Amino acid sequence: MGLRNFLTDAWSWLNYKPVMAGTHDGRPHRALASELQANWLPEDAVRRLAAYKLLAAYDSNQAGELAALAGNESAAERREFGEPSVFVDTALAHMLGKNQQIIVPGAEHASDDDPSTEAVAAAEVQQHLRDWAEAELLPLRMQAAERKAVLLGDGIYLLAWDPSKSRVRLKTYDPGFYFPVLEDDADPGDFPDRVHLAWETPEDPKQGIKAKLRRITYELGPIAPPTRSVTMREGLAWREPVEDETGGVLLAPGDTHVQETGAIERVYPWAPDRPSAITCYLTDAEWLLEDLRHGQALDDLPLNKATFRTRADGEVLHKLDLQIDFLPVVHISNSIADGEHFGQSSLAKVMQVLDELAETDTDSAKASATTGAPIIGLAGARAEVDRVTGRPRPLAIQPGTVFQLSDGGRMDVLDTSGQLAELRSRTEEVRDRAAINARLPAVSLGTVDPSDVPSGYALQLSLGPLDSLVDSMRLARAHKYVLLLRLVQRLHQAGRAEGWPVGETLAARMVFGPHTPTDRTAILDEVVKGVAANVLSLETGVRMLQDAGYPIEDAREEVRRIQARAALSEVVPRTGPADPEANSDQQVV
Known part of the structure; x- marks a missing residue:
């Protein structure tokens, strides 16, 4: 019968949008993004990417344009004045605070008269992390990643060791490129063992470049014998095991073969007393879209049709052993995990209010047109006749215009100023409703005159919803930044960076500044x-x-x-x- 299903998932708050659930099976409308219909795209990622696209349209004042592409012709006249972007920027500014500081517990005791060894080590690591953050422009990269997290619900950090700079490089990715391989019974707070960063590159007929799919994969697996980069007869880059003179498989320096289990173990600098049999492998490959068949999953693309990329030092990126036992990818969630791996946008609860606000602004724009240039009705006026067509010419009304009216003639003006005033009042009412539901009080948005606040205590009470919002957002990120700073330390240890201590990594945390004046x-x-x-x-x-x-x-x-x-x-x-x-x-x- 073509009945639509009732869908309840992490993005069901967008089901009221026709472009989000345009078909009976709940798949988004093709006008939302044609790339969402790609064959390689995982089925469970379609609605997530559609939600990202829709939220980005609201942020850039293109929601009306998107609705018009989906068939709503009247949406082309929609007025959008940037309220979603203001809400996102306000929530982001209060969440980050005026400053961000890296703190290692115990470092404050390093200046004592007789400091302990732990306090000196904590102060040393804290200074190293702060120097790295300054060199890597961490505050700017946090702004980029956190704005994605506040708007879309998710943000991605990628860490990589740069031998030329002798430090860890930090890069941010759009969460639309992020495809984790999640187990069915895994805890949503746990990080997956395999992560893909994938996107399409469009074709360029002028340069003869075909449409391609690029996939960067980080995965944890058992330590295998070392491999080396080779070039096949077909000119393709590949990796093959390193063998000794007798044809036997060699082991990498520092690796040991355990006879009882048959596994290969390695001692990492951050765990000198705990040998590990796990390592992280990196694969960076490209496929032609024409070589991919319908139904092929992103996690199981054919390697025989892949073209592996080569690193600057000549290493082929096909299951390259990174000599670390963790994934250098950190996923930032905007909300606390409650059965879902992905976060929720700060605009999730106020999307319909934002639509109502845009419709009210549109009506106000139409009413202001009739108020500024009112409709005038004349009775008893003689209209000038066009000599060519013989039809009366339309009357032009401008300052200084004089009309000659016959006996009993009159002029009536349609006054819509009253309706315009009501619409403006309605706009303020809807805007206040959006601010209340988003937990962004008017004082935080800068729309309240300071002289209207009776006392500082009243101001503090009005900021209560904002305090709870910032506390929940920071709580959702606290352990992620502890993880990020821990990975930074371990990558410097793996790269044997000068000055970085070897041993157990210390728990550093990111402290955000005050969010209220x-x-x-x-x-x-x-x-x-x-x-x-x-x-x-x-x-x-x-x-x-x-x-x-x-x-x-x-x-x-x-x-x-x-x-x-x-x-x-x-x-x-x-x-x-x-x-x-x-x-x-x-x-x-």
């Missing part, structure tokens, strides 16, 4: 009174000033400076006018 003067006064009254320690007070935005780099060092100056002021006598009573006492003695 603070009254620095009030906090300073509070700290001064609290420390003077001995209800706050000097260390706590300095840390409060640091969180408020005062330029204090090291709280521990700042405390030592304050104590040193206080001790010096007690030793050095005060200068100034002499006390007459003190002088008289000295004379008597």
Whole structure:
């Protein structure tokens, strides 16, 4: 009968859009993106990529254009004034805070009089990570990845060791290229053992380039004997096992063969006491789209028709052993995992409100046209006749126009200013509803006059929904950045970077700055009174000033400076006018 199915999944909040569920089986409309119908695309990724495409259209004010391509002709007149983009940028700015800082617990004790070995090691790793973040422009790359995560629900970081720069390189990818191989019974918080980064490159008839599919694969597997790059007779790059003079298989330096299990084990620098039999393999290949048959899964493309890419040092990227036991890919989720591997966009709950806002803006634009250039009806006016056609010419109304009316003639003007005022009021109402549901109060969007806020306490209460939003977003990312910084340390250890310690990697974390404005003067006064009254320690007070935005780099060092100056002021006598009573006492003695 052609009845549509009731779909409930991670992207069912978009089912109300005809372009999202345009067919009875729930597949997106072809106008959404023709590439979503590609043969190689996994079936479970179609709706996810369609959601990404639709969210990107809202972000770039192209939702009306997309709806028009799907058959809604009236959508071509849709007015879009950028509210989705403002919501995304506001949520992103508050989530990241004013600054981001890498902290290794225990490093603050390295400046003690007798610091422990652990504190010195933590301070050393912390400085190395901060230097790497500055060289790799980490804040800028975080902005790029996190904006994708806030808008689309997901962001991707890719790490790779660069021998020429002797440091780890960080790259961000669009989540539309990300295709993890997930097990049916796997926990959504666990990271998969195999990940694909895949996309199509269009054909170029002028240069004779055909349409291709590129797939970069990172996968964990048992350690195998080493291989080397070779060129086949057909001119294709390949890898083959390295053999000794007798034809036997060799082992890589540092690898050992375990007779009991038959496996090959390796000791990694970050786990010197725990041999591992797992390594990560990298494959980077291309296929011609014409060589792929319908129904071939992305995870099982024919290798005999693939063209493997070659790295700058000549290594063929076909199951290349990276000498690490983890995947150098970090997936950032915008929401806390609840049975789903992928995150949810910050616009998910307000999509229909944004549509209502765009429709109201469209109606307001139409009403403003009739208000600025009103419709006028004339009765008893003589219209000028066109001598060529013999038909009356349309009357042109402009400043200074005079019409001669006959007896009983009149002029009526259609006044739509009242409807325009109502539409503007409706626009503000819908915008407030969108801000409330998105947990972005009007004060955070900058639409509230500061003079309208009765008190600072009232302002703090109004920011309550924003606080909960930022807390949940940061909680969803906390362990991902711990993982990212741990992988950075391990890749530097694997690359034998100078200065990086060998051994267990330390747990570093990313600390985001305050997301709301603070009254620095009030906090300073509070700290001064609290420390003077001995209800706050000097260390706590300095840390409060640091969180408020005062330029204090090291709280521990700042405390030592304050104590040193206080001790010096007690030793050095005060200068100034002499006390007459003190002088008289000295004379008597």
